[in-house]
Amino acid sequence: MRLHRFFRMKICVGFALVLMLWQCAPQLRHTAPAVEEVHQPEIRICLDDSLREATLRFDGNFLLELEEARYWFDETIGELNVSVRGEYLVIKNDKRFFELTTPLQVVFQPQYEYNTFYWNDIPYSGKLLLYLDKSHRLVINQLPVEKYLEGVVPFEMPTQNPEYREAIFAQTIAARTYAWYAIEHPENEFYHLFADERDQVYRGKLRSSPLIETAIKKTRGKVLALNDHSVRVQFHSTCGGILEVRSDSESTNGNPNTITMAYDLMDNEFNCKISPKYRWVEVRTAETVLQNLKHEFQLDSSLVQKWLDEGFHLTIEVVSRKPGGRVNQLRLVVNEREFLVDGYRIRAVLRDDVGEMLPSELFFINQSPTNPGKFYIVGAGYGHGRGMCQWGAIGMSLRGYNYHRILNFYYPELSIKTLYQ
Amino acid sequence: MRRETETTSIHSGQTMVRWASVILLLVLSSSVFPQMSPRLKQFLESRNFLELIEAYKQEKIVLWNEGNKVRQEKARPYVVADGYRCQVLATSSREKAVAEARKIESLKLDSVYVIEASPNLYKVYVGNFQTRRDAEIFLDRLRNAGITDAWITPAKIHVPKAPVVKAPIPTPSAEEEEAVGKTFFYAIQVFATLDSTKAFTLRDTFSKKFNQPCEVIQQGKVWKLLLGKFQDRASAGELLTRLQNEKITDAWITQVAR
Ligand SMILES: [Zn+2]
Numbered sequence: 163m164r165l166h167r168f169f170r171m172k173i174c175v176g177f178a179l180v181l182m183l184w185q186c187a188p189q190l191r192h193t194a195p196a197v198e199e200v201h202q203p204e205i206r207i208c209l210d211d212s213l214r215e216a217t218l219r220f221d222g223n224f225l226l227e228l229e230e231a232r233y234w235f236d237e238t239i240g241e242l243n244v245s246v247r248g249e250y251l252v253i254k255n256d257k258r259f260f261e262l263t264t265p266l267q268v269v270f271q272p273q274y275e276y277n278t279f280y281w282n283d284i285p286y287s288g289k290l291l292l293y294l295d296k297s298h299r300l301v302i303n304q305l306p307v308e309k310y311l312e313g314v315v316p317f318e319m320p321t322q323n324p325e326y327r328e329a330i331f332a333q334t335i336a337a338r339t340y341a342w343y344a345i346e347h348p349e350n351e352f353y354h355l356f357a358d359e360r361d362q363v364y365r366g367k368l369r370s371s372p373l374i375e376t377a378i379k380k381t382r383g384k385v386l387a388l389n390d391h392s393v394r395v396q397f398h399s400t401c402g403g404i405l406e407v408r409s410d411s412e413s414t415n416g417n418p419n420t421i422t423m424a425y426d427l428m429d430n431e432f433n434c435k436i437s438p439k440y441r442w443v444e445v446r447t448a449e450t451v452l453q454n455l456k457h458e459f460q461l462d463s464s465l466v467q468k469w470l471d472e473g474f475h476l477t478i479e480v481v482s483r484k485p486g487g488r489v490n491q492l493r494l495v496v497n498e499r500e501f502l503v504d505g506y507r508i509r510a511v512l513r514d515d516v517g518e519m520l521p522s523e524l525f526f527i528n529q530s531p532t533n534p535g536k537f538y539i540v541g542a543g544y545g546h547g548r549g550m551c552q553w554g555a556i557g558m559s560l561r562g563y564n565y566h567r568i569l570n571f572y573y574p575e576l577s578i579k580t581l582y583q
Numbered sequence: 584m585r586r587e588t589e590t591t592s593i594h595s596g597q598t599m600v601r602w603a604s605v606i607l608l609l610v611l612s613s614s615v616f617p618q619m620s621p622r623l624k625q626f627l628e629s630r631n632f633l634e635l636i637e638a639y640k641q642e643k644i645v646l647w648n649e650g651n652k653v654r655q656e657k658a659r660p661y662v663v664a665d666g667y668r669c670q671v672l673a674t675s676s677r678e679k680a681v682a683e684a685r686k687i688e689s690l691k692l693d694s695v696y697v698i699e700a701s702p703n704l705y706k707v708y709v710g711n712f713q714t715r716r717d718a719e720i721f722l723d724r725l726r727n728a729g730i731t732d733a734w735i736t737p738a739k740i741h742v743p744k745a746p747v748v749k750a751p752i753p754t755p756s757a758e759e760e761e762a763v764g765k766t767f768f769y770a771i772q773v774f775a776t777l778d779s780t781k782a783f784t785l786r787d788t789f790s791k792k793f794n795q796p797c798e799v800i801q802q803g804k805v806w807k808l809l810l811g812k813f814q815d816r817a818s819a820g821e822l823l824t825r826l827q828n829e830k831i832t833d834a835w836i837t838q839v840a841r
Contacts, residue, residue, distance in 0.1 A: 448646040473650030526640035
């Protein structure tokens with residue numbers, strides 16, 4: 163709440179400053195649009211929630227307003243090192259030195275919309291906010307939703323192929339819906355979404371393509387809505403041909419998590435068959451699984467070492483499957499010690515040697531007939547299988563379906579709504 | 584009625600076992616993981632995954648890891664047995680024992696061991712002999728070399744293991760072959776030798792270096808190394824070029840029946 167007020171104040175100050183500058187430098191007025199866009203909400207993205215050290219540089223003018231003075235930053239200042247040293251936030255290079263006491267809230271405010279700051283060499287537009295106190299070390303990027311999408315969609319889908327156009331349109335609308343829901347249902351007072359896999363991967367202006375720009379422009383303000391309300395949409399890379407359908411509590415009368423399945427099938431063809439993860443085979447050893455269990459359940463190192471030295475039996479049992487065949491619960495027994503895992507953890511305990519998660523929960527296992535310590539995992543898809551299958555959308559796009567049809571196929575209960583023009 | 588049901592279930596059981604072996608065979612034949620062989624990929628992609636689960640799932644498996652201790656034991660080039668050694672020295676000084684051991688080692692007669700028999704008692708032993716007779720012959724050699732105050736003592740000795748020859752890669756059983764259909768593939772014969780151990784050592788080297796499956800096959804007394812597994816001659820040709828670039832000129836493409 164405190165920060166909220168702070169933001170508002172900063173926006174006002176920033177806005178006033180921009181107006182002042184306009185009057186001082188009328189020649190700029192014709193070449194550059196102002197920062198604010200009408201009716202479009204801004205979103206706050208957490209770039210880092212445990213800041214220790216980072217690099218920062220600017221392309222164009224940014225204003226840092228502190229109690230004692232205002233400071234302008236631009237490309238002439240070069241790269242700055244930002245670090246948290248005990249009670250202080252230190253921002254420095256050979257030209258500038260700031261040592262700011264925490265708790266603090268600072269805003270780097272761009273003069274124009276196209277100004278860019280580089281945080282750890284990744285270019286971003288919008289404001290950079292740093293928020294530090296005893297329990298937070300947050301780095302936040304605040305920017306208009308449409309700008310945010312430019313840094314999201316290219317990381318959700320391959321965007322160079324013009325034939326993927328309708329799928330990219332569908333993905334853009336899904337991503338905007340995701341952002342809209344987060345803005346309407348903030349989980350904390352500081353930011354709406356993470357910039358990593360916890361939400362949607364967001365990498366600022368790092369990657370762009372004409373197709374993305376078109377998709378964002380042509381679908382501007384369009385979101386999916388459930389009876390006109392914002393809704394938490396889900397999507398994933400590849401369902402492997404089998405989608406997981408969860409009915410919401412309202413429609414199932416107090417049965418909150420009824421899971422059913424649907425085939426990702428159109429014209430007698432599985433839509434995501436073209437995905438590189440449509441089918442996969444992985445191999446694991448008992449030892450790798452034991453190491454994963456050690457990590458997941460924080461097992462005592464000496465106990466694990468004893469098993470590794472003296473030998474162990476590992477039982478892997480699929481206890482139950484969901485209607486679509488996805489593993490619901492996995493039981494693992496090392497000698498006499500039993501572990502029950504479900505959900506996300508199923509993929510975690512079956513990580514490979516370098517820590518890569520199992521692609522999905524849609525799999526079956528086969529013991530190696532020659533090596534008693536080895537087994538195979540034959541699987542399908544990548545991700546949880548809920549909501550839109552991105553490779554399925556691409557498959558539909560390739561066969562000539564438009565984004566309305568794609569969205570309607572994956573989100574039959576939702577309809578498209580225009581939030582702003 | 585009941586009888587009929589039984590027959591049906593047994594029959595489908597057999598079918599399942601056979602298909603399970605087929606899928607495993609396919610999995611195994613794609614030895615470069617996690618890449619699937621084109622044949623396995625095609626097979627998996629051509630079916631609804633729910634049906635694949637039903638047909639091939641093993642919902643419970645029990646794995647066994649023998650443990651590092653056993654593995655190290657197996658990796659050791661010797662086994663421990665009862666026998667004889669020549670004892671050269673017993674002393675309370677570790678330095679003295681080590682110095683004496685170094686001296687004998689420099690004679691290059693046999694293995695030398697410094698063993699802490701009890702706290703502050705170090706013994707220097709030479710050799711590993713299964714019979715007292717062998718030890719006596721060695722004792723003479725020691726004396727000739729100037730070590731005159733050595734004597735024979737019963738001891739735990741290291742006996743070298745017989746060289747391990749890995750079994751050739753198992754060929755699919757008749758049933759599996761029938762199910763997959765008899766097929767041919769192209770490979771590169773890169774080496775032929777009478778020495779099976781050498782063939783198996785080289786197999787691993789080749790397989791790693793070129794990231795290709797490598798098989799040892801026996802024809803009469805000759806062990807042949809076949810590198811790669813290709814559906815067509817052209818692909819095999821590409822590998823052959825790679826081999827030739829690596830100065831392996833004595834290799835050629837061969838067609839193998841599976
Ligand atoms: Zn799909």
